[in-house]
Structure formats: structure tokens, C-alpha cells
Amino acid sequence: MSKVIYIEGTQDMDNGDLRKAFARLFEKELKGCMPRVIMGNGKGQTVDKFHSTPLGPDETRYLLVDSDAPVKDKREVCDCFNEQKPNRRADCTPENTFLMIQEAEAWILSQPDVLKKHKISVKRLPQRNVMEISDPSDLMAELYKDSGKEYHKVRDFSRVFPDLNTQALKSYFSEFEDMIASLAR
Numbered sequence: 001m002s003k004v005i006y007i008e009g010t011q012d013m014d015n016g017d018l019r020k021a022f023a024r025l026f027e028k029e030l031k032g033c034m035p036r037v038i039m040g041n042g043k044g045q046t047v048d049k050f051h052s053t054p055l056g057p058d059e060t061r062y063l064l065v066d067s068d069a070p071v072k073d074k075r076e077v078c079d080c081f082n083e084q085k086p087n088r089r090a091d092c093t094p095e096n097t098f099l100m101i102q103e104a105e106a107w108i109l110s111q112p113d114v115l116k117k118h119k120i121s122v123k124r125l126p127q128r129n130v131m132e133i134s135d136p137s138d139l140m141a142e143l144y145k146d147s148g149k150e151y152h153k154v155r156d157f158s159r160v161f162p163d164l165n166t167q168a169l170k171s172y173f174s175e176f177e178d179m180i181a182s183l184a185r
Helices: 018-030 043-052 074-083 105-109 112-117 136-146 155-163 166-172 174-184
Strands: 002-007 036-039 059-066 097-100
Touching: 002 018, 002 043, 018 036, 018 155, 018 166, 018 174, 043 059, 043 074, 059 174, 074 097, 097 174, 105 112, 105 136, 105 155, 112 155, 166 174
Parallel strands: 002 036, 002 059, 059 097
Antiparallel strands: none
16 A cells, blocks of 8 residues: 655745655654655645545545644535545545644744754744644744744755654644554554
């Protein structure tokens, strides 16, 4: 059985390699049973590729996108994705669709020590659940600016993301824990 995960984020590698960054992070948990990682560009494009790409023999397909808002009902999100593509090759379900709440940068913001390691000031990081931050990428840009740097969503994300502690991610984000468990099966 082959596993493929479609992830929201650019395929363009001019400023960094998001596919490689995600693969390096996943490898910490999934060494020996790694899925094929496909970057799908924007959210709509990624969901469309998930729905439209012909399935390979014995392929199990997964989707990972930003939620861009708090999520009350994941089944509702999946149904909304499915309604956008009536003739699809794969359905989004709560078992194969995972959400970065609200953006992937929330995963980074949950581990201030990783930011400090990259010489990023975390003084303005709010002392609350990072999943409640409505625009984590905007906060990342502010933290970088406070550190005399400019945050680039691909370049800097690709550098910092693989350094995250996956055990901490699993305990903080149930979606990450569920995704890893599904991919490891």
C-alpha cells in the first residue's frame, strides 16, 4: 500500500523547499513508512488535486491544509470540500483530512524554544493557546521584525519547521497526533 499526502503550500522552490521541510518533520515519526509528500500550492488547488488526481494502485490518500479559522465540526469542513468537486476520485473524510489550526505557523509558535534557537524574539508571543491566534503567519512576521529580520513564508518556514519537536506537537495538536497515527498504520 502506498500513502500520499497532499499539503497546502507552494511547489515553487526558489525560496525554500516546503516539501522537504514537511518530509524532514514527518520522518521523525514515520521513518520506514513515509508517505509521498505532494505540495499542492493554495488551499483550493491542494483540495482539487486531492480530489482529482487519479489514484495509484493500492494508494491511500491524505490531505493537510490550513483551517484559517477555529474548527467546530471537521465533518462539515470535509463535506464543504467535497461539495466543491462533484466528480471526484477521492472523498475528504475526517479520517483522511487533517487541519493545521489555524495555519502551519501555529505549530512553530507552539515551540518558542525553536524560535529562540533561530534567534527570533518571542517577547510578544501571547500566553494563550496558539490555535486561538487568528493569523499565526502575521504574528510570525511581527516576531521576526522585532528580531531585526523579515519573515518569508517559504524561506524561513522551511528553515525552522524541521526543528520542531514532534512529541510536543502531538501533545499540543490533536490533529497532528491523529495525522501521524493514520500515516503510521
